Amino acid sequence: MKVAVLRFPGTNCEFDTQYAFETLGHTTELLWHENETLPSDIDLVVVPGGFSYGDYLRSGSIARFSPIMKAVTKFADNGGKVLGICNGFQILTEAGLLPGALKRNNNLHFISKHQNLCVINNDNAFLNQCKEGEVLNIPIAHADGNYYIDEEGFKKIEENGQILLRYSDEQGNPVVVNGSVTSIAGVCNENKNVFGLMPHPERALEAILGSEDGIRMLKGLSA
């Protein structure tokens, strides 16, 4: 599989993301945001974490207008798989490729720690290697991860199985981490080819670093 990893001014997780996908046996290519096209042989686009444009105005709000995002939108519209991690998730919601929005954490803190997540839906191209109800331990590191969606939108994503992950305890019970609506940590679009999550699976590849649950998560995208 060939993975395009996007890079905006302020992106800082691009090398970890490359390392993760290369560890899983894929080839990767870093793509600067000024590119107007994606290489034709790309199987997956990853929008990695960081602080694109210094989080000015709103996290992800400026990056979404980068030239490369037009190509990403077209790629997604044609069924191409797109994954947004942390700031990448924020960029994809700002771009309208994913429902809802991410606002400041309720406690106003930058939260950086290992966090349990419960797999809510695995019937998609991302979490198919995980079991529903399974608890994964993945690091989070964000100030604007408080997922918001209005009631009507929530009903829709819930009925359509678009809620992928919730912050949870070790047993999989939802816990409040940042104020997200029903503790949501990750969602996908209606067509289930665009995925976004605040946690960083690319930082959970080795037991010595605290968890290797990220491998199972990212493996799904190439299955």
Place this chain on the structure above:
Amino acid sequence: MTAIVNVFLKEGVLDPQGKAAHHALDSLGFAGVDDVRIGKQIVIKLDTDDKTKAEAEVKEMCETLLANTVIEDYTIEIS
């Protein structure tokens, strides 16, 4: 002309910064504060004298970039 855009979280969307400032005001002894909302103000200088045109243009700026209408409302004042 100058456009002043105020962007606030929508009613019903919890404003954690406003809440923190509210608590701080309470603990400083300012009684009678019912609610505090924190937003941002964006001041835009425009090179037109046509108010209608300016309003339409700034509205488009808000819808496109300056506000995220999933969570935010905005107001525009032009002078």
